[in-house]
Amino acid sequence: MTEQPTAVLMLSLGGTIAMTGGAGGVVPTLTAEDLIAAVPGAADTGIDVQVQTFCQLPSASLRLDDLTALAALIAERTTTGDVDGVVITQGTDTIEETAYLLDLLHGGDAPIVVTGAMRNPTQAGADGPANVLAAIHTAASPTARGLGALVVFADEIHAARYVRKTHSTSGGTFRSPNAGPLGRVVEGAVRLLAYPPHRLTVPLAAVTRTPRVGLHTVTVGDDGALLAGAENLDGLVVAGFGVGHVPQLLINQLTALAATIPVVLTSRIGAGPVLEATYAFPGSESDLRQRGLIGAGFLDSYKARILLHTLLAAGADHDIIAAGFAAAGGTGEPAHWPWAQHP
Numbered sequence: 001m002t003e004q005p006t007a008v009l010m011l012s013l014g015g016t017i018a019m020t021g022g023a024g025g026v027v028p029t030l031t032a033e034d035l036i037a038a039v040p041g042a043a044d045t046g047i048d049v050q051v052q053t054f055c056q057l058p059s060a061s062l063r064l065d066d067l068t069a070l071a072a073l074i075a076e077r078t079t080t081g082d083v084d085g086v087v088i089t090q091g092t093d094t095i096e097e098t099a100y101l102l103d104l105l106h107g108g109d110a111p112i113v114v115t116g117a118m119r120n121p122t123q124a125g126a127d128g129p130a131n132v133l134a135a136i137h138t139a140a141s142p143t144a145r146g147l148g149a150l151v152v153f154a155d156e157i158h159a160a161r162y163v164r165k166t167h168s169t170s171g172g173t174f175r176s177p178n179a180g181p182l183g184r185v186v187e188g189a190v191r192l193l194a195y196p197p198h199r200l201t202v203p204l205a206a207v208t209r210t211p212r213v214g215l216h217t218v219t220v221g222d223d224g225a226l227l228a229g230a231e232n233l234d235g236l237v238v239a240g241f242g243v244g245h246v247p248q249l250l251i252n253q254l255t256a257l258a259a260t261i262p263v264v265l266t267s268r269i270g271a272g273p274v275l276e277a278t279y280a281f282p283g284s285e286s287d288l289r290q291r292g293l294i295g296a297g298f299l300d301s302y303k304a305r306i307l308l309h310t311l312l313a314a315g316a317d318h319d320i321i322a323a324g325f326a327a328a329g330g331t332g333e334p335a336h337w338p339w340a341q342h343p
């Protein structure tokens, strides 16, 4: 009996990796077929790469309901067993958000590997082909099974829940400030150096709405004017100073908001946790918690916004949202995650 080759589905969404153009600048033009055709050595891997152009957008224009549809497509293709892993190519600007949303909505074992490029195909040293090849190797690897969504870039493997874009132009822009990379792709093989402690997912079937979740980053001298109208949102993430602090002027508004919608407290720094009980001044982390804000632990503000979006999309109430943030933020018991966990 001949063994079936490992099959990987590659879905392209646009982004710099798929952009071409002239002196005026580049725009997304390349299809998934074009992207795979440009990868030297792809045919020699023995991996059956099936390709589909999902959309051709700059990643700034990706929408959350389209990404939920993408998660549904991935679920369909990976549960029927015809593909062993999935590669997503997209713009790097929003990879940290897309990958985490896909991670939350993916209950299966097939790896979802998100990648892109910092240099477009018309530039010297374009990094797209190398990133795609490393992503294909990872998506096909038994070692990556069960790890949820990953970001593979510059041969590093990052967990979707930890990764951030940290530089606007560097090819090594993706970092996981709180955890480091999970591993590396070396000579086409996945070499894991660390293992994430647990996987927390939300069943796709529970997702029934597209909530509107805002993000307010506090700044020195912030008088709260930009929070006007926030009561019309379904939820709000506040990116506070340091360990979770806001100007005193904002506390009445935030207290009123937290009484009607979930308000999640993160740090605008993007690394390290918000605290719980170290400072006690008005506008401190402990004051804000007493006023009903929910701490996001180690989740940065962009991840927290995706988590709050997903929990609200699944109809979670305030207590479930608080339990979800404690589990996903790394400050509470994973056992309190509202849905079944993966081993």
Ligand code: ASP
Pocket: 014, 015, 016, 017, 057, 058, 059, 060, 090, 091, 092, 093, 094, 116, 117, 118
């Ligand atoms: N500069 C972006 C990229 O790296 C553009 C985008 O996110 O679509 O792909």
